[in-house]
Amino acid sequence: MSSLAEHSPRKGQSLEKQVDTVRVFDQSFYWLAVIGAIGIGGVLLWIAVQIGLSALPAIQSYGVDFLxxxxxxxxxxxxxxxxxxxxxxxxxxxxxxxxxxxxxxxxxxxxxxxxxxxxxxxxxxxxxxxxxxxxxxxxxxxxxxxxxxxxxxxxxxxxxxxxxxxxxxxxxxxxxxxxxxxxxxxxxxxxxxxxxxxxxxxxxxxxxxxxxxxxxxxxxxxxxxxxxxxxxxxxxxxxxxxxxxxxxxxxxxxxxxxxxxxxxxxxxxxxxxxxxxxxxxxxxxxxxxxxxxxxxxxxxxxxxxxxxxxxxxxxxxxxx
Amino acid sequence: MATTEDTIGRTKKINLTRSARTPFRSYFDFFMTFLTGAFTILTIVPLVALVWDVVRQGIDRLGIQSFTELPPPPGLEEGGFGNAILGTLITLGIAAAISVPFGVLAAIYLSEFGRGTRIAYGVKFATNVLAGIPAILAGLFAYTVVVLTTGGFSAFAGGVALSVVMIPIVVRATEEGLLLVPQEMRQAAVGVGATNFQSISRIVVPAALPSIATAVTLALARAGGEAAPLLFTALNNNFWSTDIWQPIATLPVLIYFYAIIPYEAQKEIAWAAALVLLGIILIVSISSRLLARQRL
Missing domain, CATH: 1.10.3720.10 (MetI-like)
Structure with a gap:
């Protein structure tokens, strides 16, 4: 936040407002990282579900006999x-x-x-x-x-x-x-x-x-x-x-x-x-x-x- | 000889001059050391033999035309595999565009926000399980998600399949790199009033950039050699193609197809392509590992 000390607040924007945007930005970055992390589990789940679902027609027609x-x-x-x-x-x-x-x-x-x-x-x-x-x-x-x-x-x-x-x-x-x-x-x-x-x-x-x-x-x-x-x-x-x-x-x-x-x-x-x-x-x-x-x-x-x-x-x- | 009393008071003679280390125990130790040493040599022999054979068989056919020309139709001699090299680069580019931002964000969460939390534990678990999923299943996944919905085999589908292979590697190696950044740097950044985002984007990530680059390179090297995810996603193409919605040739798939068809010229091209692929991957793997070791 060194920029705040060096530069005066931008025109038409109070200091608090700027701090607010920084905070919102910071929060959204946090959530982006959370989404990225949870997305790994999501990808794993997606792969499992996707392959399971696309195997469904064959499971219905061949059943356990397939094994x-x-x-x-x-x-x-x-x-x-x-x-x-x-x-x-x-x-x-x-x-x-x-x-x-x-x-x-x-x-x-x-x-x-x-x-x-x-x-x-x-x-x-x-x-x-x-x-x-x-x-x-x-x-x-x-x-x-x-x-x-x-x-x-x-x-x-x-x-x-x-x-x-x-x-x-x-x-x-x-x-x-x-x-x-x-x-x-x-x-x-x-x-x-x-x-x-x-x-x-x-x-x-x-x-x-x-x-x-x-x-x-x-x-x-x-x-x-x-x-x-x-x-x-x-x-x-x-x-x-x-x-x-x-x-x-x-x-x-x-x-x-x-x-x-x-x-x-x-x-x-x-x-x-x-x-x-x-x-x-x-x-x-x-x-x-x-x-x-x-x-x-x-x-x-x-x-x-x-x-x-x-x-x-x-x-x-x-x-x- | 000295005497001693055992637990019920009988006097026993014990030999103090002879070591308790009987010959058998020494021989056993020597034998085991010898055996495991032999195992170690035995493990490396196949690698050396393989590299030697690939170089020997591939070097004759390798030339400038390998990189600039199309593969010959069956029965003809001349030609190269330039389109497959280009195709490998394109599919890898797509895979990197998906997996790198995603993987780096996840790694940032693991090392900066979630250290020690249950979520982080679960995410690491999922990453490791994802790393263990056979590459061919990544191919089936991309087939059902991309090929079936877009209506055809494409370089993009191949890139999606390879990104599944790359993600766990990027996450794990990037997290390791981020963890190497000293905690003091984060504290100093926060101390001068930086927000999390500022501290991460201006201090932590730049400090870990070399390790992140290594992580991405290793992931690319791994994915670049995979044929299984591409077999029914990117498929193959005998011509030059840069269209990501069309089938595209890649080095691993080309090697596979040419290895199993009975034409001598194609076999030679397969060896030359194997030499190029193996050469690039070994050089990249060795240099990035050496660089990583230097940093530690």
């Missing part, structure tokens, strides 16, 4: 997403099986002082960059570099362990296993960043106490630090699960988009996201409705996972 039907037939207008739900869950599970131990391991390694800071910082940066790579570029790389690279391993698995149902089909490259492997790398940054953050945030006394009692460094880590940071780690895993289930381009490019349920991980499959991405382009009216229904299911799955993750992480932060 248990295994056909996707635009010609006869029979739609069901059981194979896609199966593929979404299986590929996410493969990704988690790999990413949980590796992610927690890396988080520990980077939160301890095994490496000097000058080495640790670039490594942490590189891991953050994995999350920055566009998924369509990862998909391109997966098709032309990773799949040819993995083929001998797949053949080996099939030839030697083909009697296990998990590897019982001739490998085709595009498969749930390929997708799971790539997803595991893509969700690692999420697990590492949040787990590492909660490990670093632990009070020093915990570590010092354990070491003073004679525990080795890894006994301290495994029995004291990881249990103490457990909720942060679990939260990071939930977030990673949400990412894995919703990842679209990599799924559409690497999973093979085949509408089937087999126990074999070497067989092509489909996920809900890959179904939407690969079918939407040439979909007619009925099929678009069915795809919106599929989108609603994906949204419900990811919302549950993400909300749980947030609750777990927030709870952890409040304890601190």
């Amino acid at each position: 248990t039907t295994t056909t996707w037939d635009p010609v006869r207008n029979i739609y069901g997403v059981l194979p896609q739900i199966y593929g979404t869950l299986i590929s996410a599970a493969i990704a988690l099986v790999i990413a949980i131990p590796v992610g927690i391991g890396v988080a520990v390694f980077l939160s301890e002082n095994f490496l000097p800071n000058a080495v640790r910082t670039p490594i942490a940066l590189a891991i953050e960059l994995i999350a920055a790579v566009p998924s369509v570029v990862i998909g391109l790389w997966g098709i032309y570099v990773l799949i040819p690279f993995l083929r001998p391993f797949y053949n080996f698995l099939y030839e030697n362990f083909g009697w296990i149902p998990l590897f019982s089909t001739p490998p085709r490259g595009n498969s749930l296993l390929t997708l799971g492997l790539v997803l595991s790398v893509m969700i690692l940054p999420t697990i590492i960043a949040i787990s590492r953050g909660s490990l670093i945030a632990l009070p020093r006394d915990l570590r010092q106490g354990a070491l003073a009692l004679g525990a080795t460094r890894w006994e301290t880590i495994l029995r004291v630090l990881i249990p103490a940071a457990f909720s942060g780690i679990v939260g990071s895993i939930m977030l990673a699960l949400g990412r894995a289930m919703g990842e679209t381009m990599v799924a559409a490019m690497l999973v093979g988009n085949s509408n089937q349920i087999t126990p074999s991980l070497l067989a092509p499959g489909a996920t809900i996201a890959s179904l939407i991405a690969s079918q939407f382009g040439e979909a007619g009216r009925e099929q678009v409705a069915a795809l919106l229904y599929a989108g609603l299911i994906l949204m419900i799955l990811t919302l549950i996972v993400n909300i749980l993750a947030e609750i777990i992480i927030q709870k952890f932060q409040n304890v601190e």
Whole structure:
């Protein structure tokens, strides 16, 4: 309000009036910010309601059977997403099986002082960059570099362990296993960043106490630090699960988009996201409705996972 | 050797010369350190391999024509993806025009007005959940809201879809930047009689401007690489287009379409486009992170 001291009030306007306008202006700015903030929740709600409403016609025509039907037939207008739900869950599970131990391991390694800071910082940066790579570029790389690279391993698995149902089909490259492997790398940054953050945030006394009692460094880590940071780690895993289930381009490019349920991980499959991405382009009216229904299911799955993750992480932060 | 009495009074010999640290415990420690170190290297290998392959495969095809020419029809060789670069810039511009004012206002509320309130808690919660929503659902949302109501695929619909991706990133990073502004600056502004608006618009936001710029850049880098929200909003276009009500080509969608069709020339263009996209995103991400770190 320095302007008031320097300049005389404008003609025809008393000082009070000017102060009033400033106050009104100030108030409206406050409310603008409030609207902006509440608008975030509004957008979230809008997305949920909008997708729910547009799925309504399909919900009415296909009902709950949509979840248990295994056909996707635009010609006869029979739609069901059981194979896609199966593929979404299986590929996410493969990704988690790999990413949980590796992610927690890396988080520990980077939160301890095994490496000097000058080495640790670039490594942490590189891991953050994995999350920055566009998924369509990862998909391109997966098709032309990773799949040819993995083929001998797949053949080996099939030839030697083909009697296990998990590897019982001739490998085709595009498969749930390929997708799971790539997803595991893509969700690692999420697990590492949040787990590492909660490990670093632990009070020093915990570590010092354990070491003073004679525990080795890894006994301290495994029995004291990881249990103490457990909720942060679990939260990071939930977030990673949400990412894995919703990842679209990599799924559409690497999973093979085949509408089937087999126990074999070497067989092509489909996920809900890959179904939407690969079918939407040439979909007619009925099929678009069915795809919106599929989108609603994906949204419900990811919302549950993400909300749980947030609750777990927030709870952890409040304890601190 | 020394002797000691246990709890029921028996005399026991204990060995004081040997460390309680048995070989197994030492080996276990060494093994775990080695294992997690190996995991760390293993995590970075795919990134290095991917960047290396994209550079190797994309560099041959990259030239001035990549930026100035249209993609060739199937079967022909020459051409570039200039229209897709322009399209990416246009959709990002629309997305930024929606998400930046909105996101910055929300962040201002979180850091300046609502600190510690229930509303702020709820808003942060909503922001984080929004960040976790799959990008393809942002596409479905924009499809039902924009494409169905305006009657066609358009660059604007793509921009709306990308803005959903950008908003949570802008909010979170801007809030962090605003929180870094020392409380004393706000108190000094209020002390000389500034209103909230004056203190925020003249003192706090200018002080946090570099972090806000970083936030916007990171959000743009993230949204610029997304193909899923654009597949059925902006769709694709084989020609130059600047009309925001028409379908438009974008780099990620072009890479997707060209990666899955069996023409060699298109495949090469996909790699070159991937190199351009990845190059820009990595450079932007690295530099903005380094700048952010310097400020801390």
